[in-house]
Amino acid sequence: QIHVDNKLKAIQSQLNRGEEVNGGLLTYLLVSKELTLEEIYANMTEMLLAGVDTTSFTLSWATYLLAKHPEVQRRVYEEIVNKLEKDQVPVAHDVPKLPLIRAVLKETLRLYPVLPGNGRVTQKDLIVGGYLIPKGTQLALCHYTTSYSEENFSMANEFRPERWLRKDNLDRVDNFGSIPFGYGIRSCIGKRIAELEIHLALIQLLQNFEIKISPKTEPVHAKTHGLLTPGNSINVRFSDRK
Ligand code: HEM
Numbered sequence: 001q002i003h004v005d006n007k008l009k010a011i012q013s014q015l016n017r018g019e020e021v022n023g024g025l026l027t028y029l030l031v032s033k034e035l036t037l038e039e040i041y042a043n044m045t046e047m048l049l050a051g052v053d054t055t056s057f058t059l060s061w062a063t064y065l066l067a068k069h070p071e072v073q074r075r076v077y078e079e080i081v082n083k084l085e086k087d088q089v090p091v092a093h094d095v096p097k098l099p100l101i102r103a104v105l106k107e108t109l110r111l112y113p114v115l116p117g118n119g120r121v122t123q124k125d126l127i128v129g130g131y132l133i134p135k136g137t138q139l140a141l142c143h144y145t146t147s148y149s150e151e152n153f154s155m156a157n158e159f160r161p162e163r164w165l166r167k168d169n170l171d172r173v174d175n176f177g178s179i180p181f182g183y184g185i186r187s188c189i190g191k192r193i194a195e196l197e198i199h200l201a202l203i204q205l206l207q208n209f210e211i212k213i214s215p216k217t218e219p220v221h222a223k224t225h226g227l228l229t230p231g232n233s234i235n236v237r238f239s240d241r242k
Contacts, residue, residue, distance in 0.1 A: 001041055004030075008037075053227055054114045055194050059201055060234050061112040062104060064220060065159050067211045067236040072161060076100045077206050090203045092196055101199050103161035109180035111159060116144035116228040118182050143179050144228065152177025209238040 008030055014021050021031055025047075029040050066073040083097040084090060095101065118141045126133045133139065148156045152175060153163065164173050181188035188194070205211065214237035223231035 004037075004041055004044055049227070050188075051190060053229075054190075055197055057114050057227065057229055058105070058108060058112070058194075059198050060230060062108040062198065062202055063205070063211050063236050064230075064234045065108055065111070066104070066206075067213045067217065069159050070212070072104070072159065073206070073211060076104060076161075077210075080203055080206055084203075084207075087207070090200050090207075092200075094203075095196070095199045098199075098203065099165055100161060101202055102195075103164035104202065105195060105198055106164045106178070107159060107161040110147045110153070110178040112222055112228060113144055113147060113178070113180040114227050115180065115182075116222075116224055117142045118179075143177075146177045149177060205238075208241060210241060212237045212239055 004026065007026055011021055011023075011027060011030055021027060026040075026044065029035055029043070035043065066076070079098055079100045084094060088094075120139050120141070122133055122135055122137045122139060124135050146152055150156050166173055176183075181191040181194075214235060216235035217237075218232065218235070220234050221231040222228050
């Protein structure tokens, strides 16, 4: 709210001085007056929280996990080298050629689901696991916990992207123990763009750098801060492959 209000003041003084106002999305929303101020506050929060922090934390965790697991990183890198041309800038249709990159993201989100919990209000009476849950009950689902349950994932504490690889076209590796983007009609609307962004960023990082631990790399634990965030700095070393 503070930042939106400051921007509004800046725009207003530009207009008062008779200057032309140029800027990005926020400026556009403020100048066009198509949304109310309340709606603009809400949209900006969504943009930053849902649209930015989610992908940046996940990408950070992925670099951390790859640095800590050089063997996994080597296999992912080999797949990139074998499936893409040298120095090829990847685009969306290259991603299906690289199942390991997709598996790295799924496994990263299993271990560090940026939204560690989710919720629903039941629309009808349900029986789940022998319990009657009446219509209108608010349910909280902690998929952080189910992601670490041995019942759902063997060697659940380990970073094993291969667990997500299909053995053949009929193999289904979906597992409701890990639903980092939620499920159903209210699932994450940004899922596809988030996945694409992270896949393409990871491919390009690995094409150019080997991601290594450094003397500054310390164990990083997750902490819940609304979202699940890294509890301290993730320090890794990007070693230029050239
Ligand atoms: C790694 C990245 C992301 C993760 C793990 C994630 C996860 C989630 C989850 C768990 C939900 C709740 C789904 C449910 O209740 O079933 C959600 C909702 C939502 N996400 Fe994401 N998200 C990510 C990235 C993004 C991005 C990039 C955007 C926007 C471009 C976005 C926009 C939204 C919006 C608008 C909703 C609310 C949808 C609704 O209530 O109908 N998310 N997200």
